[in-house]
Amino acid sequence: MSQPPPRTPEEKLAEAKEQLRLPRIVVICGSTRFMTEMTEADLRETGAGRIVLKPGFDMRSPHGLWSDPAEAAALRARLGALHRAKIRLADEVLVVGARIGDSTRAEITYARSLGKPVRFTHPEADPDA
Template structure:
């Protein structure tokens, strides 16, 4: 038995907020500590976006692994940066949906 539960950082486009919330719920009920993107009910400024993006990288630092919520295989630029950061820091990355090989290859990622 591990000393603490696994920590998973959820990444993905905020357009998939509903799916990220579902992944958060499912992982939480499975006994996993989940860190997820910050949410805002209104438009945010460019400065706030930069701050949230930086904070999310710190969340990746805390995690044991990263789960990318990407319905239909979609991965946007911010999520690509997060995946690259996770790989650079040695974090395993998995995807909820496969990415078509003609669109983009994720070295070291597994679904």
């Protein structure tokens, strides 16, 4: 008798989230220019009973953590990897903002390649619409 194929890590994660009865997890993507709008989206999504993941801070604002250009470049790379991990963990993506830049476009492409549903606060901004 043949064995069923091993489950993927994604399938195992989905099963674990179901067993834990976790609410849907939504990750907010978009330019940090729209941090105020991201905070508003966080309020709405949390109020609707979803777990929300989003960028933790805006590197456009001055801070000692990214005042050195070399450290800032390394931090940007780590944050990019962290955000992709948030996308993998999430059940869906909410793109915030009226404009989509290259980084957000790459996040949308990545999310869709994983089969994640992608919603937009401004549907006209969807690069694939």
